[in-house]
Amino acid sequence: MRPLLLAALLLAAPALAQPAGRIETAVRLRDAALAANPAWPLLVDLTDNVGPRLAGTEAEGRGRGWAKAAMQKLGLTNIREEAFPITVWERGQEQASIIGSNHRLAIAALGGSGATPATGITAPVSCFDNLAALRAAPESEVKGRIIFIDHRMTVTQDGSSYGINGAVRRAGPALAAQKGAAAVMIRSLGTDYHRNPHTGSTSFPAGTAPIPAVALALPDAELVARRCAAGRLEVKLISTPTSRPGQSANVSGEIPGSVANEVVVLGGHLDSWDIGQGVFDDGAGVAITLAAAATIKAETARTGQSPRRTIRVVLWGSEEIGVVGGRAYAEAHRQEQIVLAGESDFGADRIWQVGSRVAEAGVPLFGEIGAVLAPLGIQPDAGNKAGGGADVGPLAALGTGVLSLNQDGTRYFDVHHTPDDTLDKADRAQLDQNVAAWTAAIWLAASDDRPLRTK
Amino acid sequence: MRPLLLAALLLAAPALAQPAGRIETAVRLRDAALAANPAWPLLVDLTDNVGPRLAGTEAEGRGRGWAKAAMQKLGLTNIREEAFPITVWERGQEQASIIGSNHRLAIAALGGSGATPATGITAPVSCFDNLAALRAAPESEVKGRIIFIDHRMTVTQDGSSYGINGAVRRAGPALAAQKGAAAVMIRSLGTDYHRNPHTGSTSFPAGTAPIPAVALALPDAELVARRCAAGRLEVKLISTPTSRPGQSANVSGEIPGSVANEVVVLGGHLDSWDIGQGVFDDGAGVAITLAAAATIKAETARTGQSPRRTIRVVLWGSEEIGVVGGRAYAEAHRQEQIVLAGESDFGADRIWQVGSRVAEAGVPLFGEIGAVLAPLGIQPDAGNKAGGGADVGPLAALGTGVLSLNQDGTRYFDVHHTPDDTLDKADRAQLDQNVAAWTAAIWLAASDDRPLRTK
Structure with a gap:
């Protein structure tokens, strides 16, 4: 019971030094995302027209081209591709x-x-x-x-x-x-x-x-x-199988914030195994986080106001072969103030739990997030020990705070890494619930000013 | 309601010209089969040690060898193999x-x-x-x-x-x-x-x-x-794929009856598709009907008394490629008084319905069968228009009466003809319910003297 009580108290607390309307906006964005968001068409397009995207292959490269075009269309800016070397293993x-x-x-x-x-x-x-x-x-x-x-x-x-x-x-x-x-x-x-x-x-x-x-x-x-x-x-x-030296890359795009050098990262990984179609792992995470950013972008375009912190979607490469993209990303961005990061990489089923690993002063933010996500059937994980996803691990090790939106994994390991990782396994209503949760959580984190980094 | 009422009346009717104890024996055999029968080990052995059995291949031949050995071990006699020509199609x-x-x-x-x-x-x-x-x-x-x-x-x-x-x-x-x-x-x-x-x-x-x-x-x-x-x-x-002329065969074995030239046939088909392991289609039917015959054989061995009619298990070959075994069998046995036949060929899930297509005088037998099967969750199909299974069709066309024990097909077409036709799909309790139903129904038909043939 405690986390929910805490959340209710926070919602009512007049002493919070936050701009009025932050939570109301999060609720509105959550409901807007539930009603309409581009995750489903993005996932269909990625599945049908790019297909499986094995790390280091031409197909993963086409995935990056697709991602950059999608980011542009959704209104993200500062779109970047950052390469790194890998060993390409092919069946x-x-x-x-x-x-x-x-x-x-x-x-x-x-x-x-x-x-x-x-x-x-x-x-x-x-x-x-x-x-x-x-x-x-x-x-x-x-x-x-x-x-x-x-x-x-x-x-x-x-x-x-x-x-x-x-x-x-x-x-x-x-x-x-x-x-x-x-x-x-x-x-x-x-x-x-x-x-x-x-x-x-x-x-x-x-x-x-x-x-x-x-x-x-x-x-x-x-x-x-x-x-x-x-x-x-x-x-x-x-x-x-064969192995050879090759190259992969991460792709990112932003909604720039109004303050300098405070970044909130969300994303998924672009690569997939070759034998399925990369829907549950991790086309869904790509589509969910792009769609969440698009929902926030539409709000900032409507009001003409930037979020306080920069919101950055990072689509990592070569996660499947050892989190190579996640490691390369953390290394390349270690001087940056990435205050919070979360990855959607556990399929397309409903989120049931929200967790954090942030500075003590930032914990109350997760009370707010929990309260806004509760109507989506999401409960708080009170431990402040969340992992945030494989590609977030190397950032977290450098001090970035962690946001975990945990999906129901009951059927994940029926599909994951198999030929059965195909579009029919994704349920549109459950995908939309994911987008609504990411939209509200990221908005609340980006519009906040409390410290979140753990070091 | 009517069929159940009819069944209840029949059970109570003193005027029936049947030996006392027929129904009591059927109930006892049904419960004996539910408690213990060899279907599961037969199905495991066929699956693991013979494997998929494409029509006309060496593997189907090994299936016949397995069937003859199983029949011998279960105490069936007059074990026969009857060959016929086919076109062998291989992937x-x-x-x-x-x-x-x-x-x-x-x-x-x-x-x-x-x-x-x-x-x-x-x-x-x-x-x-x-x-x-x-x-x-x-x-x-x-x-x-x-x-x-x-x-x-x-x-x-x-x-x-x-x-x-x-x-x-x-x-x-x-x-x-x-x-x-x-x-x-x-x-x-x-x-x-x-x-x-x-x-x-x-x-x-x-x-x-x-x-x-x-x-x-x-x-x-x-x-x-x-x-x-x-x-x-x-x-x-x-x-x-390739095609070539080849050969297949039907295998049969009997529990001889006490009267001449009245035969009740039950069975399944030995061939399967190559891409699965031939469990649901139709290792299960083979194992169920062999196990039912074994249960009756144990009873006749115990009492020293033969059933009235001969009980014959027929394991047809080459069903999948156009009911070739079923047609060959009917043609080869057209002079014989096969009074009733039924095939188990719809997976391994529970039987939910019993149906008949027999002479009018034989319909009351199905009232008895319905009453004995009702505790297994089986309801009568009152139409007297049943099909009996693919391999039974050619016999039925020549006048053989039909027994249908209809299995629940809700998940059959998830598995049928696919690589997924594997042992894990069979549920032992459901398989046992099948054996119990076949045992009781075949016993009642074989111990009866009412006419069943339609012409």
Whole structure:
């Protein structure tokens, strides 16, 4: 109860040193965004006419062209593209089958993984329930084998199961490589039972040569687990990705503020995995934050008044392959007073929670934000320990305050990083609720003067 | 209300010329099957160790070997394999992309369709809402084009939407071929929004050369429809299936009856499509009917008494490619008194309805069956016009009576003919309800002496 009571008190408090009408304007902007905003047509256009946008490829570049044109059309200014180098990893042929049967396995190579010969490899499979079991296994059970890791991920509203299980994908292949494995198959980091494996990045530390590593769709993982339990199992695996040096970039555009050097950042990431269409991850975040900025821009155009702080939409590149764009952005802008930042990168479903990580003096702002967002079905997370999204992490580490608008993740890991990440998964009404929340929260932060940076 | 009242009256009627205890035994067998039956392990074994079983391939043959071994183990006798010739159609490479984008389309070639060159074809797409629109189109809109048909299929409990929309898949490609189309893409005959297209057979009449024909997953069909509506669209299509003469067979096994030449048939079909694992279609029907026969066999072994009529499990081959096994079976057995037949071929979900098509004198039997099945949540279909399943159709045309145990099809067309037809889709409790219903219904029919044949 306390946060809501606090919010009610703040709304009534006459002592707040804020311009009259800030909250009334936030409410009006929230409702305007709910009634009409450009997120849906932006998402359809990005999906249909750009399509999947793998980091460092021509398609991601077309995504940047699309983003700059969209920003211009929506009235943003100071539109910039800031390049950085990356390693471009591209999927090759991929195929897996159980020897002595006609079972083909539905697989997707993990980003950063190594390649088999074009003709593939055939090896016995060693099965492990989780990373700890692989870690504990003697080398003799790993060496020359194809390793299968069958950890189970649970549906969670807040996505916490991804954090818990993520190490299997990120570190499992390297651990197996260090023990001499020929290749790795993991049960997808996902919660759906469709023949759509979940890709995503893995990594190998310096000195460990990448080995082939793929994710199995859940039905296929369970088939392998049953066959493993029943006896010896051999798999033939073909996966022929390539890696090369390349380039990516972040794109940004602004609604300039009336004071110098105070910036509020919102955005999503432009890159996506190649096997879906990049809607839930993260076309939605791109469309939501652009649409929120457009709603505020329309207000400033109508009144002729700038927001106090500059509002900047940043569309990061190459998030999927290790938050490369987010790191490059923080590094390039470390001298700037980015007072608050938030990323929309958890699909297109409703926001259910708002959180912060800001200076103590800025906490009351989140009382105001909570009160304005409550009618959207959003509740405060009172801990002042929010994360803000992957690309915001490097900014937050440098002292930028954090805004988290947490989306319901119940079905996120059915879709994320799979071929199923397509437009039909987005629900227009839920998308609009997101835009309304971002519009009101960003307006309140940008029209405020309380300190938000943590250092 | 009437059918239930009728059933209650029948249960109470002292005038019925039936051996005492028939219904009590049916109730006992029903409950025994609910408590324990071998359907689940049979389905797991068929799925894991045989896998998908395309008509005419080595895998279908392994399915027959599996079936004969299962029948022997379950105590069936007179185990037979009856061969017939078919055309074996096998999938080749398949790939489709929208020109000028990096959109790959999730496709599956339709059984019986023709091939593109190995390098594919590229052509503009003409889009039609349904078969009638294609029929009405001038040749100039079809000739040399890739035709897209975007009919919409609805979820129905009884599967009736498949009948309504089926012509698009079965006859659409031939119609387009006759108008000079280069190839056909249809929106999958399916109800799920996953990147899993629904395959299935199409056919070309004599004199019409097969052209390439593929189904698009629903997300991809909607992308094509949106791009089509927005302007000119070109697609590159590769699909290289092959056709050759080959052979398939039906497998059967019996619980011999005490009277000569009265046979009750139950069964499913052994073949499946290649892209899934043949669980819902129709491993489940195979496992359900084998398990029902095994439950009755255990009863006859315990009492030492045969059923009155012979109970025969028939596992048809090559249903998917045009009910070839069902037709061959009816032709080969046209001299036999198969008094009643029913097929389980609509997935693994609960039976909700029991129907008949039998001689008038046999209708009261279905009152008894209805009463025994009612506690399983099964209601009577009073029309005496049931179909009995695809492979039963040719027998019914020759006068065999029909038993239909209709499964809930609400999610059937999410799975049917797709890569998603995997074991995890089957629910063990629902499978057991099926076995209980088949066990009781077949027992009641086999222990009865009323005429059932319609001619």
